[in-house]
Amino acid sequence: MKITKICCIGAGYVGGPTMAVIAQKCPDITVTVVDINQARIDAWNGEDLDKLPVYEPGLDKVVAEARGRNLFFSTDVNKAIDEAQMVFISVNTPTKTYGEGKGMAADLKWVELCARQIAAASTSDKIVVEKSTLPVRTAQAVKDILDNTGGGRKFQILSNPEFLAEGTAVEDLLAPDRVLIGGDPGPEGQEAIEALVSVYAAWVPRERILTTNIWSSELSKLTANAFLAQRVSSINAISELCEQTGADVTEVARAIGADSRIGPKFLKASVGFGGSCFQKDILNMVYISRSYGLTEVADYWEQVIKMNDHQKARFAKNIIKSLYNTVNGKKITFLGWAFKKDTNDTRESAAIYVADHLINEQAQITVYDPKVSEEKIYADLEYLNTRSPEEIRRLVKVVYDPYEACLDAHAVAILTEWDEFVDYDWQRIYEAMLKPAKVFDGRNILPHEELRTMASAYSPSERQYSNY
Numbered sequence: 001m002k003i004t005k006i007c008c009i010g011a012g013y014v015g016g017p018t019m020a021v022i023a024q025k026c027p028d029i030t031v032t033v034v035d036i037n038q039a040r041i042d043a044w045n046g047e048d049l050d051k052l053p054v055y056e057p058g059l060d061k062v063v064a065e066a067r068g069r070n071l072f073f074s075t076d077v078n079k080a081i082d083e084a085q086m087v088f089i090s091v092n093t094p095t096k097t098y099g100e101g102k103g104m105a106a107d108l109k110w111v112e113l114c115a116r117q118i119a120a121a122s123t124s125d126k127i128v129v130e131k132s133t134l135p136v137r138t139a140q141a142v143k144d145i146l147d148n149t150g151g152g153r154k155f156q157i158l159s160n161p162e163f164l165a166e167g168t169a170v171e172d173l174l175a176p177d178r179v180l181i182g183g184d185p186g187p188e189g190q191e192a193i194e195a196l197v198s199v200y201a202a203w204v205p206r207e208r209i210l211t212t213n214i215w216s217s218e219l220s221k222l223t224a225n226a227f228l229a230q231r232v233s234s235i236n237a238i239s240e241l242c243e244q245t246g247a248d249v250t251e252v253a254r255a256i257g258a259d260s261r262i263g264p265k266f267l268k269a270s271v272g273f274g275g276s277c278f279q280k281d282i283l284n285m286v287y288i289s290r291s292y293g294l295t296e297v298a299d300y301w302e303q304v305i306k307m308n309d310h311q312k313a314r315f316a317k318n319i320i321k322s323l324y325n326t327v328n329g330k331k332i333t334f335l336g337w338a339f340k341k342d343t344n345d346t347r348e349s350a351a352i353y354v355a356d357h358l359i360n361e362q363a364q365i366t367v368y369d370p371k372v373s374e375e376k377i378y379a380d381l382e383y384l385n386t387r388s389p390e391e392i393r394r395l396v397k398v399v400y401d402p403y404e405a406c407l408d409a410h411a412v413a414i415l416t417e418w419d420e421f422v423d424y425d426w427q428r429i430y431e432a433m434l435k436p437a438k439v440f441d442g443r444n445i446l447p448h449e450e451l452r453t454m455a456s457a458y459s460p461s462e463r464q465y466s467n468y
């Protein structure tokens with residue numbers, strides 16, 4: 001079957017960029033991305049390509065090329081579903097905040113709503129593609145709903161997890177390591193798989209398109225994220241050991257990464273991993289394992305999260321300890337709030353938890369991030385539900401100039417590895433700070449030796465840099 005019309009439900013960090021690239025690479029396919037959030041759709045349709053709802057390097061160009069030609073953004077969900085032969089589900093699946101599985105399981109409310117809406121809106125057979133990361137066996141639930149409420153229409157369910165990383169979404173989509181498609185082993189399932197393979201084959205070499213059964217595909221996505229997060233927790237555990245022993249974690253990472261069995265990527269020690277996927281997917285895996293009675297498996301993966309929580313708390317405690325065990329009323333400047341560079345996404349960012357810890361000690365936090373707005377920063381802290389909006393606004397200030405942010409600060413903490421931070425005039429920042437000036441480099445990106453020399457030019461006692 002040749003696909004000519006695609007609908008994608010969910011115009012977020014995954015749906016938006018993925019569909020933009022499919023539309024760019026497949027000019028003969030009409031791609032309509034729908035969302036219930038009118039403001040988001042308006043922003044995708046906006047004249048100003050600097051204001052797309054998702055910031056990703058290169059995305060503006062892709063959207064500029066395809067939008068209005070064969071890429072459309074709309075809130076008319078039912079119409080787009082009905083017109084398409086293939087419907088992607090790319091809605092959010094956050095960790096449950098209530099009831100059974102609270103704090104662990106994925107909340108499938110939005111996915112189920114999508115399935116019901118697809119069933120209700122369809123007047124012809126469809127291929128439904130799970131793009132959101134979902135717990136293993138969700139496809140079965142989606143299928144049950146479609147088969148029982150779809151009025152006799154036939155639905156083939158595919159799992160096609162997205163492996164793009166934020167900040168490099170466009171590059172990852174244009175040249176993926178692999179595309180994974182899971183489907184039913186029967187002839188109709190294989191035909192559906194082949195239809196989706198043909199879409200990707202427009203720009204991805206066939207040998208990089210892997211096909212599996214649906215459960216393997218769903219589990220592979222959780223496993224990939226669990227392995228990646230595990231590498232970060234592993235190197236972070238080693239960073240603590242390095243700080244005690246005088247080994248340098250960057251040197252250790254380089255030495256072990258040279259072993260081709262280990263590889264050099266994903267070995268950067270940090271203040272802790274964030275993002276919408278790692279924690280959610282591991283918690284999900286832990287929850288599923290426990291529900292099958294697999295205690296050792298669950299405990300093993302849970303440790304990755306515990307180590308990450310420890311790393312974030314340790315970073316905050318280290319700041320407090322270095323500032324003579326009190327930060328009450330002290331100005332601490334955060335450079336960076338996003339969970340990694342080159343994105344405006346802040347979900348699960350380590351900055352949120354480090355800030356919360358320091359606010360508990362009554363610190364005055366000033367934040368500068370090149371892409372994250374003041375409203376977003378306040379919303380992230382309010383979402384924790386640990387204190388009132390008034391207290392947050394009293395203790396946290398957001399400024400849009402990095403030098404102003406650092407003025408009269410007792411300490412500067414790097415929370416995100418934005419490239420521009422490295423290029424700042426650190427002599428100027430040093431001079432503007434209160435002495436002894438302290439810098440805590442939670443991403444290990446600054447030229448530490450240079451900074452040490454700079455500080456020692458003033459007074460040897462003023463040297464203080466956290467060694468991540």
Ligand code: UDX
Pocket residue numbers: none
């Ligand atoms: C290991 C290290 O690889 C080597 O660099 C170090 O110098 C000494 O320790 P070795 O113990 O000889 O070498 O063998 P290795 O190939 O690493 O296997 C260790 C164990 O892991 C074996 O029992 C092997 O069967 C098992 N293994 C390895 C697996 O079960 N699965 C794998 O994918 C790889």
Ligand code: UDX
Pocket residue numbers: 162163164165166167225228232265266267268269270271272273274275276277278339340341
């Ligand atoms: C991740 C997966 O990489 C991607 O394949 C999947 O589709 C979604 O989840 P993402 O969360 O966007 O992507 O970013 P990623 O680059 O994986 O970084 C996740 C977190 O780990 C960030 O906070 C990052 O700063 C941190 N990290 C990553 C480290 O601390 N050290 C590293 O070496 C790598």
Ligand code: ADP
Pocket residue numbers: 009010011012013014015034035036037040077090091092093110113114117132276
């Ligand atoms: P992700 O990182 O997985 O892309 P986002 O939260 O960025 O997650 O995007 C998910 C999008 O899905 C949101 O814009 C949300 O409004 C949209 N969405 C959720 N449920 C539905 C639904 N039933 N119909 C249409 N859009 C939906």
